[in-house]
Amino acid sequence: MTQVIDFNGSVLSSQGLELGEGPTYDAATDTLWWFNILGQQLHELNVTSGAARIHALPFRASVLARIDAGRQLMASEKGLFIRDVATGELTLYRELEPAHMGTRSNDGRVHPSGALWIGTMGLKAEDGAGSIYHVARGVITRMFAGISIPNSICFSPDGATGYYTDTRIGKIMRVPLDAATGLPAGRAEVFVESGPAGGPDGSVCDAEGNVWNARWGASAVDCYRPDGSHAARYALPTARTSCPAFFGKDLDRIAVTTAYEGASAEERESDPQAGFLFDLGITVKGRPEPAYIL
Numbered sequence: 193m194t195q196v197i198d199f200n201g202s203v204l205s206s207q208g209l210e211l212g213e214g215p216t217y218d219a220a221t222d223t224l225w226w227f228n229i230l231g232q233q234l235h236e237l238n239v240t241s242g243a244a245r246i247h248a249l250p251f252r253a254s255v256l257a258r259i260d261a262g263r264q265l266m267a268s269e270k271g272l273f274i275r276d277v278a279t280g281e282l283t284l285y286r287e288l289e290p291a292h293m294g295t296r297s298n299d300g301r302v303h304p305s306g307a308l309w310i311g312t313m314g315l316k317a318e319d320g321a322g323s324i325y326h327v328a329r330g331v332i333t334r335m336f337a338g339i340s341i342p343n344s345i346c347f348s349p350d351g352a353t354g355y356y357t358d359t360r361i362g363k364i365m366r367v368p369l370d371a372a373t374g375l376p377a378g379r380a381e382v383f384v385e386s387g388p389a390g391g392p393d394g395s396v397c398d399a400e401g402n403v404w405n406a407r408w409g410a411s412a413v414d415c416y417r418p419d420g421s422h423a424a425r426y427a428l429p430t431a432r433t434s435c436p437a438f439f440g441k442d443l444d445r446i447a448v449t450t451a452y453e454g455a456s457a458e459e460r461e462s463d464p465q466a467g468f469l470f471d472l473g474i475t476v477k478g479r480p481e482p483a484y485i486l
Contacts, residue, residue, distance in 0.1 A: 197424055203470060204239075205237055206465075207467070208452065208465075209452075210230045210453050211453045212226060212469060213226065213228075213394070214300075215449050217439035217443075217480075217481065218258055223237065226437075227253055233247065234253065249268070253297065254267055255299070257308060263275065263276060271285070272284075286332060295312045298312065299435070301346055303369070304349075307329075307375075309335075311325075312339075314340075320339065322341070323339055324342050333375065339358045344356050344395040349399055353368060359391040362391050363383075366380065366381055367380040384420055390410030394435025399478065401417075402423065403418075406436055412428060429465050432455070436472070438476065447469060
């Protein structure tokens with residue numbers, strides 16, 4: 193039986209978000225960023241000082257990537273935007289899907305080549321309404337279609353393997369990549385079969401090639417070895433765990449976003465920390481997130 197490790201971490205933010213998602217860490221400024229997708233907010237936390245800010249957004253957004261010291265790339269329901277870090281000003285960079293398609297961005301991550309993988313899904317999570325795209329220097333290529341809830345996008349340290357899932361189906365997929373571009377170089381195959389409880393949500397891959405996956409509905413983050421075997425499950429004190437991110441000066445800590453989307457009144461009452469941002473409380477060998485190359 194796979195070992196389940198009790199939660200020994202801490203709360204990084206007690207802002208209870210309906211859909212906390214998309215955490216990322218900027219090592220240059222020691223800052224954690226994450227979203228409340230449905231609440232149209234971008235959250236910011238300086239890890240050392242504890243200074244926190246909430247930035248209101250004009251749309252639902254889900255992914256933030258560093259471009260350089262002054263700019264970030266933001267994925268949203270209105271497309272990809274360049275965000276000015278100092279002012280928060282947003283400038284349209286590329287449209288992903290037209291508004292009449294009724295979709296929004298969801299999970300995404302920058303490949304070591306500097307290209308973005310970004311998933312879309314229906315505003316009401318309609319079956320098969322989403323896709324997963326590759327965006328390199330502004331050129332958009334659709335790689336996978338018919339996705340209901342795209343998640344678990346991450347990459348091996350050498351950039352030669354990509355991972356993704358459709359949470360509704362529950363299987364985490366593995367696909368060979370051209371390491372120089374981040375584009376698929378072969379057919380996807382099953383990396384992890386769907387499990388009995390919850391669904392695979394966001395993932396991140398560490399320096400040793402282990403995939404850390406937040407298990408929505410299961411109060412846990414799972415660690416999978418590069419061969420797909422289950423190494424351990426780390427418990428959290430709330431049910432809807434959504435996405436992990438490495439953080440800290442040595443990138444040896446894991447932050448985890450959570451949510452209360454879809455919870456009943458009774459579930460909300462019994463799960464008071466739903467939507468908090470947590471430090472998982474373990475030591476790992478993390479990696480920095482690559483910058484997006486314009």
